Amino acid sequence: MLVNAENIEIPDGEPRRSGNSLPINELFYSLQGEGILAGVPTVFVRTSGCNLRCWFCDSYYTSWEPNHSWMEIEGVVDEVQSHDADHVVLTGGEPLLHENSVRLLDELNKSGYHITVETNGTIYRDAPIDLVSISPKLASSTPTEKKDPQGDGEWASRHENNRINLEALASLVDDHEFQLKFVITDRNDMVEIEELLGEIRAATTSRIADSAVLLMPEGMTREQLDETRKIVAELAMEYGYRYTPRLHVDLWNDEPGT
Numbered sequence: 001m002l003v004n005a006e007n008i009e010i011p012d013g014e015p016r017r018s019g020n021s022l023p024i025n026e027l028f029y030s031l032q033g034e035g036i037l038a039g040v041p042t043v044f045v046r047t048s049g050c051n052l053r054c055w056f057c058d059s060y061y062t063s064w065e066p067n068h069s070w071m072e073i074e075g076v077v078d079e080v081q082s083h084d085a086d087h088v089v090l091t092g093g094e095p096l097l098h099e100n101s102v103r104l105l106d107e108l109n110k111s112g113y114h115i116t117v118e119t120n121g122t123i124y125r126d127a128p129i130d131l132v133s134i135s136p137k138l139a140s141s142t143p144t145e146k147k148d149p150q151g152d153g154e155w156a157s158r159h160e161n162n163r164i165n166l167e168a169l170a171s172l173v174d175d176h177e178f179q180l181k182f183v184i185t186d187r188n189d190m191v192e193i194e195e196l197l198g199e200i201r202a203a204t205t206s207r208i209a210d211s212a213v214l215l216m217p218e219g220m221t222r223e224q225l226d227e228t229r230k231i232v233a234e235l236a237m238e239y240g241y242r243y244t245p246r247l248h249v250d251l252w253n254d255e256p257g258t
């Protein structure tokens, strides 16, 4: 089943490529920095192009200013295999925008990798995924005129209209092991999280344990996380959800390829 097909687009200014290629922004070996697998050595494949525009996006060159090389799926698999890892993360941008992400996931699955997909949860695709790491975008992510990193809020209504797709969220939760990972900018986010969790729980037959709900502090740099991480840790204790660090930021700050 494909939900929200009308949102699928390729990055601006690129000819539509056919065949077996994907727009790849970067491919690197690091430690999983976020979520229930934090600390696990992992190869990251980052596609370019996104259907949303979070004002805080830490992968600016996949969303606001998409930048990539087109790579054949075979070449991506070869490069993944050149690293000594059992875990692969497919991220972006929004990796599930691209039909060919399914082909890549099929190939990685055949090679026996544990596969995590990092997604904003607006698009469902039938693919082999061991852990779907869903990060639904809250109202506080919307690039309003004041928060827009690039213009005067031109993306705000499009982002707002597309950021939640309950049907896709429920399908992702129903079909895979999952974590729901919310980026927290301040305590007001909790009202919307509680409401959205109620809606997802009503739409799915799967149980969503509180331990599968992760609160992640917003911040691209150590300095920014210094402002948010303690508040988020306290919110996790208050609500009974799980706190997730951003280990890569703690270790390497905002260095590319980490």
Ligand SMILES: C[S@@+](CC[C@H](N)C(=O)[O-])C[C@H]1O[C@@H](n2cnc3c(N)ncnc32)[C@H](O)[C@@H]1O
Residues within 6 Å of the ligand: 050, 056, 057, 058, 059, 091, 092, 093, 094, 095, 118, 119, 120, 121, 134, 135, 181, 183, 216, 217, 218, 219, 220
């Ligand atoms: C760049 S996104 C790519 C995957 C997908 N588009 C998504 O948003 O889930 C990877 C992860 O980084 C998170 N993220 C992006 N910018 C962030 C920031 N400034 N602080 C904390 N987390 C951030 C996203 O919520 C998501 O969990």
Ligand SMILES: Nc1nc2[nH]cc(C(=O)O)c2c(=O)[nH]1
Residues within 6 Å of the ligand: 030, 031, 032, 033, 034, 044, 059, 089, 091, 092, 118, 248, 258
């Ligand atoms: N180390 C590291 N861990 C991550 N987990 C999710 C990431 C992402 O950007 O999706 C990410 C990332 O960019 N780096």
Ligand code: SF4
Residues within 6 Å of the ligand: 050, 051, 052, 053, 054, 057, 058, 059, 062, 063, 092, 093, 094, 120, 137
């Ligand atoms: S959905 Fe993910 S990639 Fe897209 S703008 Fe938001 S954080 Fe960035």
Ligand SMILES: [Mg+2]
Residues within 6 Å of the ligand: 058, 059
């Ligand atoms: Mg990242």
